[in-house]
Amino acid sequence: MSQLSVKHLLGIEQITISDIELIFENARYFKEVLQRPLLRKVPTLRGVTIANLFFENSTRTRISFELAEKRLSADVVNFSAAASSVKKGETLLDTVNNILAMKVDMLVMRHPSPGAHHFLSQHIDVSIINAGDGTHEHPTQALLDCFSLQEKLGSLKGKKIAIIGDIMHSRVALSNIFCLQKLGAKVTVCGPPTLVPKPIHLLNVQVSHNLRETLQWCDAANILRIQLERQDIQYFPSLREYALFYGVDKPMLDSLQKEIVIMHPGPINRGVEISSDVADSEHSIILQQVEHGVAIRMAVLFLLAGGIDEVEN
Ligand code: CP
Secondary structure (H helix, E strand, O other): OOOOOOOOEOOOOOOOHHHHHHHHHHHHHHHHHHOOOOOOOOOOOOOOEEEEEEOOOOOHHHHHHHHHHHHOOOEEEEEEHHHOHHHHOOOHHHHHHHHHHOOOOEEEEEEOOOOHHHHHHOOOOOEEEEEEEOOOOOHHHHHHHHHHHHHHHOOOOOOEEEEEOOOOOOHHHHHHHHHHHHOOOEEEEEOOHHHOOHHHHHHOOEEEOOHHHHHHHOOEEEEOOOOHHHOOOOOOOOHHHHHHHHOEOHHHHHHHOOOOEEEOOOOOOEOOOEOHHHHOOOOEOHHHHHHHHHHHHHHHHHHHOOOHHHOOO
């Protein structure tokens, strides 16, 4: 199989295990291209124009997509809502249709509204990649997280992975749960009761509110940021108290006397959900996750643009 089963990457929920394996197979090839000392570029998407539409802030995802597109030799247009006519009241669909009228071939979009990409996909002809839709999904983050874990641990079948922190507001949590389970991993979500949605057990994950027990159980811990910007009420008394009960620090890890792979999608709140000596430790693969993000996004762009038949190396 050399093509994805989907036209758009809206979420991990809609893609198959074979899709994930195909993306990883291509990402391994692109990782090798990116590690070349010179000429970290292929002509694969020459002549293809891709627009990156960011209606929400981003550092890693926006730069990673732009680099992936440029490494594939695509033409790139960047759109930021803050400096656009969205500020004058233009609708999402009008904005996108105007951009597509300028002969754009693919869209990458981050939007604060869950489902914005599903809506657009019903009204446009070009492929759209979800770079994060509110609290819903962030599929390329989950793909790069699982790819990084596989590179570190081998097959994820039966591996125990904890997702720790603000589960309620995290699109990374939901996409990771779908991706990890499709790859055969066991998942525990851990956080304060107010930040773990009650129906989450319907996704066949274990739920814990005890950080020590969760860390004792897992092979790897994906530690999430407290998303204060999405919290309309106060879900815990103070950041200080959160750090005390749910912050992962070195004394806690040392006391477990076991090896745990430490992950974080970024941006990190040092001293809140993770201490600096853990984030910067030899157990952390945080920067490898970022590095793999470019290869994963190259793979997704390449496959959605038409797959193996079109490739020129
Ligand atoms: N991980 C992630 O989505 O980071 P950015 O918000 O900086 O893109």
